[in-house]
Amino acid sequence: MRILILGGDGYLGWPTAMSLAAKGHDVCAVDNYLRREMALETNSEALIPSPNLDDRAGIFEAVTGKKIRVVIGDCADYTLMSRVFGEFKPNAVIHYAEQPSAPYSMMGFTEARKTLNNNLNATFNVIWAVMKFAPDCHIIKLGTMGEYGTPNIDIEEGWIEIERNGRSDKFLYPRQAGSLYHTTKVLDTDLLWFYVRTHGVRVTDLMQGPVYGLSTPQADMDERLLPNFHYDDIFGTVVNRFLTQAVAGVPLTVYGKGGQTRGYLNLNDTLQCVELAMTNPAQAGQLRILNQFTELFSVNEIAGRVKAVGDRMGLNVRIESIQNPRKEKEEHYYNAKHSGLLELGLKPNYMTDDVVAGMLERIIKYRGMIDTKKIMPRVRWS
Ligand SMILES: NC(=O)c1ccc[n+]([C@@H]2O[C@H](COP(=O)([O-])OP(=O)(O)OC[C@H]3O[C@@H](n4cnc5c(N)ncnc54)[C@H](O)[C@@H]3O)[C@@H](O)[C@H]2O)c1
Incomplete structure (x- = not known):
């Protein structure tokens, strides 16, 4: 298949590009280095410096013999998107190209506006470029479980039947997001649903939970192919942050009571999920929504697991509850359905002690590069 990966330089985009290219697909990765720029701007650089996208693709080709096409450009620019879609004519587009940090989106007006403009314009352009240049192309859009918030009822897989007066x-x-970033994802879903209803576009919207890990079959072939791994308060997701804190010998920073519960998944399962969505496409005129996670954990449970495994490895891990910089429920009901991807064939990689130990060992190799100034929350919701 011809697969366009938007955000192909990102934490998820780069491993996806390698994984699909390794399987023989014709892959084109587009990125404008927005995340690298924002990381520099906020002193939140990744743990392991990664070569730029062209160089990574060159290294990948030298190691595997497989090619990844690279386009450096802005998905929020419709001229670029028209050119890319017109020339490449993808069968599927995997749309990761968004500003993905909740704290970044809550820093102030400039960052909020940048997040809103970037995310909505990129999604709008994808929809129009598909309609004009590749009408059969399946849009696989990365949403987030954060769109649903933490309602006091079960979270269904995208849709809900409502009975009213017979x-x-x-x-x-219903969606009620807890940050401006998450709200842009809600707006993306609404945009997609509008064009599915009115123009028959085919879409899979993957409501993904926080992802953890840095090892994939291709990334393990050469250290220079590792995904960009963030452990800071702005771009680091909670598991990656805790693992790095354990290795750095600083306390794991639990925000507030730590009862915040979410659905998590291993990076390798993100790769499986997008591939399953791609090989089992949505129908024309269908907005298929799949909840993409494999296990539910509270923040306290994650901290406890990292501590248990870290202590066995001699890391002497401490856990500290700090004032919550976010506005969120710290204890709440949470029961989210997630059967769709399992039915398509997802074989979960659960967060076993061995998996936690493997990630810690990997991070220990880069212990000297951890900057502990990047760990404590620098952004507050109010
Ligand atoms: N990582 C997670 O735990 C997680 C969880 C849920 C959802 N998601 C979603 O998955 C997607 C990818 O997340 P990630 O963690 O890989 O983030 P990331 O920031 O590492 O990757 C996103 C990539 O998109 C690029 N990008 C952003 N806007 C662009 C634009 N206008 N034009 C071209 N490139 C652009 C960035 O430079 C970056 O390389 C995001 O949409 C995010 O919201 C991620």
């Missing part, structure tokens, strides 16, 4: 209908499950 009549019933199916609607998008």
Whole structure:
């Protein structure tokens, strides 16, 4: 298949590009280095410096013999998107190209506006470029479980049947996000749903939970192929942050009571999920929503696991509850359905002690590069 990966330099985009190219697909990765720029701007650089996208693709080709095409450009620029879609004519587009940090989006007006403009314009352009240049192309869009918030009822897989005064209908499950970033994902879903209803676009919207890990079959072939791994308060996801804190010998920073529960998944499972969505496409005129995670954990449970494994490895891990910089429920009901991807064939890689130990060992190799100034929260919701 011809697969366009938008955000192909990112934490998830780069491993996806390698994984699909390794399987023989014709892959084109587009990125404008927005995340690298924002990381520099906020002193939040990744743990392991990674070569730029062209160089990574060159290293990947030298190691595997497989090619990844690279386009450096802005998905929020419709001229570029028209050219890329017009020339490449993808069968599927995997859209990761967004500003993905909740804290960044909450820093102030400039960062909020940049997040809103970037994310909505990129998604809008993808939809129009598909309609104009590749109408059969399946849009695989990365959403987030954070779109749903933490309602006091079960979270369904995208849709909910509502009965009212003896009549019933199916609607998008109510969304109530906890940051401006997450709100842009809600707006993306609404945009996609509008064009699915009116223009028959085919879309899979993957409501993904926080991802952890840095090892994939291709990344393990050469250290220079590792994904960009963030452990800071702005771009680091919680598991990656805790693992790095354990290795650095600083306390794991639990925000508030630590009862915040979410669905998590291993980086290798993100690769499986997008491939399963791609090989089992949505129908024309269908917005298929799949909840993409494999296990539910509270923040306290994650900290406890990292501590248990880290202590056995002699790391002497400490856990510290700090004032929560976010506005969120710290204890709440959480039961989210996630059967769709399992039915498509997902074989989860669970967060076993061995998996935690493997990630810690990997990070220990880069212990000297951890900058502990990047760990404590620098952004507050109010
Ligand atoms: N990592 C997670 O735990 C997680 C969880 C849920 C959802 N997601 C979603 O998955 C997607 C990828 O996340 P990630 O963790 O890989 O983030 P990332 O920041 O590492 O990757 C996103 C990539 O997109 C690029 N990009 C952003 N805007 C662009 C634009 N206008 N034009 C071209 N390139 C652009 C960035 O430079 C970056 O390389 C995001 O949409 C994010 O919201 C991620």
